[in-house]
Amino acid sequence: MRRLELPDASEAPARQGLRLWLSRLEGPQTMGRGPGFWVAAALAVAAAAAYPAFANDYVVGNAAYFLVWTFMAMGLGVVWGYGGALSFGQTAFFGLAGYTYGVITINIGSAFGATWLALLLSVALGGIFALLIGYFMFYGRIKGVFIGIVTLSVTLVLETFMAQTAGPQWRIGEARLNGFNGMSGMPPLTVPWFGGDVLLYAGTTLYYVLLGMVVLVYMGLRMLLNAPFGNVLVAIRENPERAEMLGYDIRLYQMLAFGLGGALAGTSGVLYTAWGQYITPSSMGLTSAALPIVWVAVGGRRDITATLLGCLLVIAGFQSLTIYGSQYALIVMGVLLVFTVLVTPNGLIYTAMDRVGRLFGEARR
Amino acid sequence: MNPILEVSKLNKSFGGVTVARDIDFVLDAGAMHCLIGPNGAGKSSFFRLLLGEHAPDSGAIRFSGDDITALRSFERIRKGISVKFQVPGIFKALSVRQNLEVAFQHHLHGASLGGTIRRVLEFTNLTGEAATHAGVLSHGQQQWLEIGMAVGVEPKLLLLDEPTAGMSPDETRKTGEMLHELNARGITILAVEHDMAFVQQIADSVTVLHMGAIFAKGSIDEITEHPGVQEIYLGAADE
Numbered sequence: 001m002r003r004l005e006l007p008d009a010s011e012a013p014a015r016q017g018l019r020l021w022l023s024r025l026e027g028p029q030t031m032g033r034g035p036g037f038w039v040a041a042a043l044a045v046a047a048a049a050a051y052p053a054f055a056n057d058y059v060v061g062n063a064a065y066f067l068v069w070t071f072m073a074m075g076l077g078v079v080w081g082y083g084g085a086l087s088f089g090q091t092a093f094f095g096l097a098g099y100t101y102g103v104i105t106i107n108i109g110s111a112f113g114a115t116w117l118a119l120l121l122s123v124a125l126g127g128i129f130a131l132l133i134g135y136f137m138f139y140g141r142i143k144g145v146f147i148g149i150v151t152l153s154v155t156l157v158l159e160t161f162m163a164q165t166a167g168p169q170w171r172i173g174e175a176r177l178n179g180f181n182g183m184s185g186m187p188p189l190t191v192p193w194f195g196g197d198v199l200l201y202a203g204t205t206l207y208y209v210l211l212g213m214v215v216l217v218y219m220g221l222r223m224l225l226n227a228p229f230g231n232v233l234v235a236i237r238e239n240p241e242r243a244e245m246l247g248y249d250i251r252l253y254q255m256l257a258f259g260l261g262g263a264l265a266g267t268s269g270v271l272y273t274a275w276g277q278y279i280t281p282s283s284m285g286l287t288s289a290a291l292p293i294v295w296v297a298v299g300g301r302r303d304i305t306a307t308l309l310g311c312l313l314v315i316a317g318f319q320s321l322t323i324y325g326s327q328y329a330l331i332v333m334g335v336l337l338v339f340t341v342l343v344t345p346n347g348l349i350y351t352a353m354d355r356v357g358r359l360f361g362e363a364r365r
Numbered sequence: 366m367n368p369i370l371e372v373s374k375l376n377k378s379f380g381g382v383t384v385a386r387d388i389d390f391v392l393d394a395g396a397m398h399c400l401i402g403p404n405g406a407g408k409s410s411f412f413r414l415l416l417g418e419h420a421p422d423s424g425a426i427r428f429s430g431d432d433i434t435a436l437r438s439f440e441r442i443r444k445g446i447s448v449k450f451q452v453p454g455i456f457k458a459l460s461v462r463q464n465l466e467v468a469f470q471h472h473l474h475g476a477s478l479g480g481t482i483r484r485v486l487e488f489t490n491l492t493g494e495a496a497t498h499a500g501v502l503s504h505g506q507q508q509w510l511e512i513g514m515a516v517g518v519e520p521k522l523l524l525l526d527e528p529t530a531g532m533s534p535d536e537t538r539k540t541g542e543m544l545h546e547l548n549a550r551g552i553t554i555l556a557v558e559h560d561m562a563f564v565q566q567i568a569d570s571v572t573v574l575h576m577g578a579i580f581a582k583g584s585i586d587e588i589t590e591h592p593g594v595q596e597i598y599l600g601a602a603d604e
Contacts, residue, residue, distance in 0.1 A: 016475075028463050228470045235456050235467045242454035245416065246514065247442035247471050 025219060027226025029082065029234055031303045031353050036360060048211055052204045061202030066315050067210040068271040073295045073311035074221055074304060075264025080293075081301030082225060083257040084237030085137075089151030090265040090292050092133075092158050095284035097126035097266030098273040099162070099177070102186040106175040110187035110197065115274065119189065123266045130262020134255040155284045162281035182280030189274045202275055210271065214308070217264070221304050233257055265292075287330065291318075294333050298340045300350025310349040369394040369522055369553050370415075375424030377414055377577075384410035385421065386578040392555055394521070397548045399564045400557045401588075402574035403598055408557040409451070411574065412526055416448055417441050429521060447520035451527040451557075453507035457500030461491055461510055464499050468514035481517050488543070489513040505536035509543070516547055523547065525556040529563050541566040561589075573597075 026033040032041070052060045072090055080086050104118035136142075137150055166179025177183055189200040189209070200206040224230055235243040236250045244250050273279045282288060299310010314336070321329035344351040370392040377385040384407045392398055400408050413419045415426060417438040425434045433441050442448075456464050465482045473481055486492040489509040494502060499510060508528060515523060528544070529537040537560065544567050548554050558564050564571060564585060571588045573581040575597050581588060588594055 028460070028466075231463065231467050231470065234459065238456040238458050239454055241418075242450070242456065243467070244438050245442055245448050245450075245454065246468050247439050249437075249439050 021223050021227075024223040024226040027222075027230075029225040029230045030222045031305055031350075031357060045211070045215060049208070052207060057203045060204045060207045062319075064202055064207040064210050065275060066312050066319075067207070067214050068275055069268055069292075069295070069315055070214050070308055070311050071217060071271070072265040072268035072292050073299070073307055074217060075261035075267075076292050076296045077301055077304055077307035078221065078225070078233075078264070079258055079261035080296060081303070081307065082230060082233045082237065083254055085254060085258065086145075086148045086293075087151040087258070087261065088148040088289055088293065089153070089155035090261065091284045091289045092151070092155035093126040093130050093262035093265040094269035094272070094288075095155070095158055095162070095279070095281070096129055096269070097122040098269035098279040098283065099183060100125050101270040101273050102183045102279060103172045103175040105186045106183075107173040110190040110199075111192075113190070113192050115187060115190045119267075119270045119274070122270045123263050126266020126269065127259050127263030130265075131255060131259035134258030134262075138251040138254040138258070152286075152289060155289050156286065159281045159284040162284070180281055182278055182282075184278045186273060186277050188277060189271075200274070206275065213267075217267075218304065218308055225304060229253070229256075291333065294337045296347075298336055298348055300347025300353075302346060303350050303353070306347055306350035306353055310347060313349070367394045368392065369396075369429055370555070371427040372415075373425050373427075375411075375414060375426065376422045377410065377419055378422060383577045385414060385424075386576070388424070388577075388579055390572065390579065392522075392553060394553050395548070395551060397544070397554045397567055397569045398556070399568040399571045400555065400574060401559070401561075401564060401571055402580070405576075406574040407577040408574050409526060410577070412448070412524055412557060415441075415524065416446070445521035446524065447515040447518075447522070448524040449508075449511045449515045449526065449528055451530055453504070453511050455499045455507055455511050455514070457498065459499060460496050461486070461499055461502070462495040464510060464514060465517060469517045472518045485513040485517045488546075490539075505532045505540075508532060508536075508540065512540070512543060516552065519550075520552060522553045522555065525554065525558075527557055527559060529558070529560055537563055538566075 032038075051063065055063075072094055076087060076090050079090075100122040101115075101118050104121060105115055108114050108118070133151070133154060137147055142150060162177065163180045165177035166181070168176070170177040170179070175183065175186075187199070189206070191198040191200065198205065200209060225233075232243065232248055232253050235246075236248070236253055240250050269279070269283070272283070295311040295314045296307050298314050299308070300306030314333075318329050318333060321332055340348060346354075368391045370390070372388055372390040375385050375388040375390075377383070386407075388411065400411065402408050410419065414421055417433075417436060417440075421434065425432060427433065428441065428444055428446060431444065433444065436444075456467065459467070462482060465485055466478065469478055469481055483492075486495055489506075489512065491502075491506060491510060491513070494506065499507065502510065508531075512525075512528065525544075529540050532540060541563060544554055544556075554567075556567070558567075568585055571583065571585055572579060573588060573591075573594055580597065581591050581594055583591070
C-alpha cells in the first residue's frame with residue numbers, strides 16, 4: 001500500500017481566469033467533447049443562422065417562437081435533471097416575469113433601450129421570486145414529490161389570481177392586468193439605432209437576437225455545470241446525505257439552482273411576451289406548467305444539450321400537430337411522455353446522443 | 366492527553382425508545398477507538414448525534430474545544446470531522462475521480478486538487494479505476510473509495526460506521542492497514558464495528574454501548590474478559 005501524503009503545492013500550474021472557464025465548456029457534467037463535437041455544434045449554429053435565407057419572415061418568426069421556450073427548458077434541466085428537484089411550476093416565474101415586462105414597458109415605453117432594462121428587471125424578479133420559494137422549500141426540508149406539489153400550487157395560485165384581475169381597478173400605472181383576457185399592448189424588444197429604433201417584431205432580426213442568446217446561455221450553462229457548482233449539484237441529486245457530510249450546505253446549492261431556473265423561466269416569459277406583445281394567466285395554468293416537463297423529459301433532463309435539442313424538437317412537433325387540433329396534440333404529448341418514461345427513461349435525445357458518442361468515442365462524458 | 370471529542374450527559378429518545386441515555390464520552394486526539402455493542406445498542410444513533418443528523422434532547426458535544434451541539438452537519442464537517450457510512454455513501458453515477466473531486470473541491474483547487482486525487486487513488490488502490498463509474502466497483506472498492514473521500518482533506522476526526530461490513534477477509538485486513546496508516550498520520554479514528562477480530566486489529570481501546578448507555582470501557586483485553594459483555598452479546602443473540 002502506498003503512502004498518503006499531504007497535497008504538494010509544486011504541481012503543474014493550474015489554469016486560471018478565462019482559460020479555466022473556457023476549459024469547462026467540456027467536462028464530466030455535459031455530453032460532447034473534442035473537435036468532432038464542436039465542429040458539429042458550429043455547423044448546427046451555422047445552419048440555424050443560414051435558415052432565414054431559405055424561409056419567409058413569417059416562418060422565421062415562428063422559429064423564433066421555438067427559441068423563446070428553450071431558456072425555460074434549460075432552466076428546468078438544471079433544477080430537475082442536475083439538481084434532482086422536479087419543479088412543476090416553472091411557469092410561475094415565466095408568468096411573473098412576462099407580466100412584469102408588460103407592466104414596465106407599458107409605463108415607461110421603449111425609448112433609449114428601455115425594453116432591455118425591463119427584460120433585465122423582469123428576469124431578476126423571476127429569479128428573486130424563485131430564490132424566495134426555493135428558500136422556503138429547501139430550508140424547510142421539503143423534498144421529492146412535495147417540491148412538485150408546492151411549485152404547482154404556486155403557479156396555479158398565480159394563474160387564479162391573475163384571472164380575477166379583469167376590473168378596471170386592477171392596473172399598475174397605465175398597465176391594465178385585464179384578467180383572463182390577458183395583458184396586451186406592450187412594445188416588442190427595441191434596439192435604439194441611428195435613424196430610428198429597430199423594433200424586434202416576430203421576424204428575422206428577433207430570430208438572430210434569440211439565436212445569439214440561446215448560444216450564450218447554453219455555453220454559459222455548460223461552463224457552470226462543469227464548474228464545482230455543477231459537480232456539487234449532481235452530487236446532491238445522487239446522495240444528498242453524503243454531499244452534506246462532505247461539508248456542503250446542500251440547501252444553499254439547491255436554492256441557488258432553483259433561483260437560476262426561475263431566472264431562465266423568467267427569460268422565456270419576457271421573450272414570449274415581447275414576441276407576441278401578449279400574455280395571459282393561462283400561461284401559468286396546468287397545461288402550460290406540464291409542457292416544460294414533457295420537453296425536458298423527452299429530450300433528456302440530465303444533459304443540457306439533450307434538453308435544448310429535445311425542447312426544440314418537441315415544440316416544433318407539437319406545433320405541427322396543433323394544426324390538426326390542439327387537444328389531439330396534447331394527447332400525443334402525453335403518449336410521448338409515457339413512451340419516454342417506459343422505454344428511454346433518460347430521454348430520447350440523451351439516449352441517441354449516448355449511442356452516437358459510443359460509436360465515435362468523442363461525445364461521451 | 367488532549368481530548369478532541371467530549372460528549373457530556375447526552376440524551377435522545379424517539380417516542381418511547383431511548384437511543385442515548387446520559388452518555389459521557391471522551392476521545393483523546395490521536396486515539397484509535399472502537400464502539401461495540403449488540404444490535405440496537407444505539408451505536409449508529411450515537412454517530413448520528415455526533416454528526417448533527419439528530420438533535421439531542423439534552424447534553425452537549427464539544428469538538429476540539431468548541432461546542433458543536435447546535436451546529437448543522439455540514440458545519441461540523443467543516444470543523445474537521447469526516448465520516449464513512451455503513452452503506453457506501455458514494456455517488457454511483459459519477460466516476461471514481463469525480464467522486465474524489467466533489468469530496469475535495471470544497472477545500473482544494475487546481476493543481477493541489479489534482480495532486481491530492483492522485484495520491485488518494487494510490488492510497489486506496491483505485492488508480493486503475495479512476496475513470497470507472499463508482500456504481501460498478503466491487504463492494505470493498507466502494508468502501509475504500511468512501512474512506513478516500515473522507516480522508517483526502519486530512520480531517521482531525523474520522524468516524525467510521527462498520528467500515529468492513531460485507532468485505533472479504535483480505536479486504537478487511539487491507540482496510541485495517543489503511544486505518545493504521547491514517548492514524549499514524551495524526552487522524553483520530555472512532556469506529557463502530559461488529560467484527561471483533563477487526564476490532565482487535567485496529568483499536569487501542571473500546572467502549573461498549575448497551576440500550577443507549579455506556580456499559581463498559583477499556584482495552585480490548587479488558588473488554589473481552591468483562592463478565593457482563595459476553596452476557597449482553599449472548600442476550601442479543603437470543604432475541
